[in-house]
Amino acid sequence: MSEKEFDFTKKKRVVVKIGSSSLNRGETGNLNFTKLEHLVRELCDMRNRGMDVCLVSSGAIAVGRQTIGLNERPKDISTKQACAAVGQARLMMTYQRMFAEYNQIAGQILMTKNTMVNPVSRENAQNTFEELFRLGVIPIVNENDTVSTYEMQFGDNDTLSAIVSSLVGADLLILLSDIDGLFTDDPHKNPDAKLIKVVDKIDTKLLGMAKGSTGSDVGTGGMATKLTAAKIATLSGADMVIANGVDVCILHHIIDDDFTGTIFKADKSESFHIADFIMETIG
């Protein structure tokens, strides 16, 4: 990164997204408690810097699947819903306990597409976020997998985190992934792929670099959904970062602009309304 080109210390409202593969131990599927502790500590420190902080956490289905003892990734919707019912509760219990240790309060917000498509629900959600921030609470967001059917799903938390970022008027969105950032091609398939450090504008050439499917056994996104997220977040006026969540302590290095990753610069060149976007694309 060039010398302090991006001063993220001045950011007021930050959304952080962490994926299932970053929260679970790949070898057993168990929650990685050390990592979760570090994540919570980092978020509390950001809060103590005076920032409003929101966490979008995946992991409900993966944690539920491990708790119930299913060896295979669930395919049918009812098994996913059952896993999410168990896993989301367990995940939140763990977060609540860890945040409490640092004297911070966390709250749960579960969303479906309907939350955004319906103007009344959207405004309600926005008001709830505002009130939580005013009270100093850290909202922890996930898709409401327990009740969503395919037509109600965002389907991936990359897009959801960008929608949340836009809804709450965040000025920074950080996606913690299992990879250092956006490369010119999928580095798991192309060893010559190069990391792209800064993106000024998301164009079709860039969109073509991201390959869709996730490399992990528990996630749903892949790089394509991260670029959709980047489009939503940057057009909504936020900078967005993709960085490797293998060590979540990268969060304070990101704030201090001392990290390896990809920065997508906020793009105020086009007018963007999240409600219109939702209606046109996912409504």
Ligand SMILES: Nc1ncnc2c1ncn2[C@@H]1O[C@H](COP(=O)(O)OP(=O)(O)O)[C@@H](O)[C@H]1O
């Ligand atoms: N151009 C690209 N640059 C970086 N990663 C890519 C690219 N295209 C596809 N990928 C894949 O996207 C994966 C990251 O997305 P994902 O599996 O959803 O992880 P997470 O949920 O941890 O963010 C990478 O491990 C990589 O295999």
Ligand SMILES: N[C@@H](CCC(=O)OP(=O)(O)O)C(=O)O
């Ligand atoms: N909402 C789902 C995860 C969806 C998702 O996007 O997962 P991931 O690709 O791990 O960020 C869950 O909590 O299991």
